[in-house]
Amino acid sequence: MLEQFNGQVQFDCFGMLYAELSAALLRWDRAKGERVIRQGVEEYAREKGTQLRLRQVEGGMGIHLQNLFAAQPCCGSDKRFDRLSRRDEKQAQLMEVHSCPLAELWAARDGSFAGSLYCEEYAHGLMKGYTDGVGQANVSNALTYPRDHCCVLSFYYRLANMTPRQQEEFAQEGTAVCEPHVWENMLGLYRGLLRAVERQGAEASEALRQGLDAFLEGLHREFPQQKGRMDPDVDLDGVVEEMRAAFGQQE
Amino acid sequence: MYSQEELEIINLADSFTLLYSFLGQALLEQFCLEGERALREGTRRFGRDRGETLRKKHLGANVKVNMLSLFTVGPDLPPDPRYKKERISLNPQERVSRTDYCPMADLWKEYGAQDIGRIYCEEFHSACYGHYAYGYTKVNLAKTLTQPEDQWCAFNVFLRPENLPEELKPVCFAEYDPDYSGPARELPGAYGKSGFATLFLKLYAHIAAAALDQLGEPGMQAVCQGLERMAQDGAQRLRKAAQEQHEPLTLEFFARNYPLEADPDREPMWEEYGTNGRKEAMVRHFYGPLFQELGLVPCTC
Numbered sequence: 001m002l003e004q005f006n007g008q009v010q011f012d013c014f015g016m017l018y019a020e021l022s023a024a025l026l027r028w029d030r031a032k033g034e035r036v037i038r039q040g041v042e043e044y045a046r047e048k049g050t051q052l053r054l055r056q057v058e059g060g061m062g063i064h065l066q067n068l069f070a071a072q073p074c075c076g077s078d079k080r081f082d083r084l085s086r087r088d089e090k091q092a093q094l095m096e097v098h099s100c101p102l103a104e105l106w107a108a109r110d111g112s113f114a115g116s117l118y119c120e121e122y123a124h125g126l127m128k129g130y131t132d133g134v135g136q137a138n139v140s141n142a143l144t145y146p147r148d149h150c151c152v153l154s155f156y157y158r159l160a161n162m163t164p165r166q167q168e169e170f171a172q173e174g175t176a177v178c179e180p181h182v183w184e185n186m187l188g189l190y191r192g193l194l195r196a197v198e199r200q201g202a203e204a205s206e207a208l209r210q211g212l213d214a215f216l217e218g219l220h221r222e223f224p225q226q227k228g229r230m231d232p233d234v235d236l237d238g239v240v241e242e243m244r245a246a247f248g249q250q251e
Numbered sequence: 252m253y254s255q256e257e258l259e260i261i262n263l264a265d266s267f268t269l270l271y272s273f274l275g276q277a278l279l280e281q282f283c284l285e286g287e288r289a290l291r292e293g294t295r296r297f298g299r300d301r302g303e304t305l306r307k308k309h310l311g312a313n314v315k316v317n318m319l320s321l322f323t324v325g326p327d328l329p330p331d332p333r334y335k336k337e338r339i340s341l342n343p344q345e346r347v348s349r350t351d352y353c354p355m356a357d358l359w360k361e362y363g364a365q366d367i368g369r370i371y372c373e374e375f376h377s378a379c380y381g382h383y384a385y386g387y388t389k390v391n392l393a394k395t396l397t398q399p400e401d402q403w404c405a406f407n408v409f410l411r412p413e414n415l416p417e418e419l420k421p422v423c424f425a426e427y428d429p430d431y432s433g434p435a436r437e438l439p440g441a442y443g444k445s446g447f448a449t450l451f452l453k454l455y456a457h458i459a460a461a462a463l464d465q466l467g468e469p470g471m472q473a474v475c476q477g478l479e480r481m482a483q484d485g486a487q488r489l490r491k492a493a494q495e496q497h498e499p500l501t502l503e504f505f506a507r508n509y510p511l512e513a514d515p516d517r518e519p520m521w522e523e524y525g526t527n528g529r530k531e532a533m534v535r536h537f538y539g540p541l542f543q544e545l546g547l548v549p550c551t552c
Binding site for chain 2: 038
């Protein structure tokens with residue numbers, strides 16, 4: 001779907017989608033919108049972690065933190081992330097993020113609060129799904145908090161806490177490669193939010209739909225500015241319509 | 252310079268810290284990964300016990316179950332003058348802080364037990380703070396002084412109303428409880444001897460129980476070996492402490508500077524936490540060798 005765009009534009013699409021959906025939900029109802037966003041992000045991240053684990057098990061890859069972050073480096077594989085890995089082990093990952101394109105994009109759209117909801121839920125959900133609830137995520141600082149100047153993260157998945165099946169999967173030898181899957185992530189995020197709004201009723205669903213419309217319309221507005229970062233012959237109208245159809249199929 | 256009272260608190264705190272590393276080292280030495288599993292489980296049980304006890308205490312006094320209460324209303328961790336902490340944010344929803352000096356981490360390092368301390372940091376905080384708020388607290392401790400890479404502990408612990416089921420919102424936050432009249436009474440925080448005695452007994456009891464549950468009788472034997480080593484070390488530390496405080500090493504000195512009662516029969520908590528041979532193990536493998544080493548009159552039990 002997004003192959004006509006380069007990696008950074010693709011990643012910006014993800015950030016823009018979240019920005020528009022979360023803004024629409026918070027406009028609809030600040031408290032209920034927050035609830036929906038938290039639930040939706042958590043569900044998206046958990047599902048993503050679970051699916052990644054299942055794919056890696058099937059591919060003979062070890063289920064451990066090196067393979068998790070090789071496939072899905074923290075909050076994305078975009079080159080604009082300035083990450084400092086402080087420990088890179090199968091059972092423990094320590095890192096700092098000094099620059100995050102998502103935090104920057106959200107801040108530019110006055111969406112840092114919504115961004116902080118994402119940061120508070122995403123890593124925990126991803127770890128929960130990938131480790132079946134056994135691993136631990138820690139996000140002590142995040143660039144979406146006004147008080148912080150970097151993200152400080154740590155993740156633990158300890159052999160001593162694993163079930164025998166998990167220990168076997170941990171010991172598998174295959175190594176993972178990066179799976180950016182930005183489009184799949186966008187669909188997954190939308191699906192997670194969709195499930196959460198369905199629990200809140202018709203008004204919430206309408207707010208989400210408005211957010212999706214704002215995102216798709218925004219692509220026309222924003223993409224001329226992305227010249228040089230995408231195929232000059234891209235059929236933007238065609239892409240937007242394909243996206244609309246694909247999002248519609250999630251409903 | 253610390254006052255006499257502060258020195259006693261420091262001795263009590265250090266004994267609690269060392270209990271963990273002596274039990275942990277014995278379990279890991281004898282059972283490797285399975286010993287670590289039992290230690291982690293025991294640590295989580297200890298955390299959940301403390302979280303639940305504090306929650307019940309708060310509910311009993313009509314105090315809201317939230318982050319401000321967790322860290323400021325009748326806390327069960329007695330103050331230790333050596334901590335250096337900076338509070339960045341504290342309100343009903345969140346507590347953000349950094350700890351620049353932790354005497355527990357320092358002592359574990361001194362005893363070559365930083366890896367054991369690491370297990371404590373990883374399991375305790377998450378279990379205690381999480382369980383306190385019905386499992387809805389998000390505990391983030393991305394840096395800790397028990398990790399060689401880190402120079403401080405970075406806490407970001409939060410409880411968001413929008414992560415709670417509707418029925419828990421008024422239990423946790425005053426703004427969702429229009430009839431809330433405030434706390435029924437003041438709850439004093441744990442202090443000194445009684446505070447550390449509670450933590451010490453709970454920690455021992457939960458680790459011993461997890462060892463017994465997961466490793467059987469050999470697990471309990473490892474715990475006993477840990478107690479014996481702790482007795483040898485404890486004797487040396489008590490001698491040094493008495494010397495530094497210019498006091499004779501008597502049972503009374505022991506009682507003021509060690510979390511346990513000189514006579515275990517005077518400790519009511521054993522009734523709940525001493526079952527399945529845990530009290531007897533402490534008497535035989537800790538009190539006996541310690542008092543013998545110090546030449547103190549052994550307890551009568």
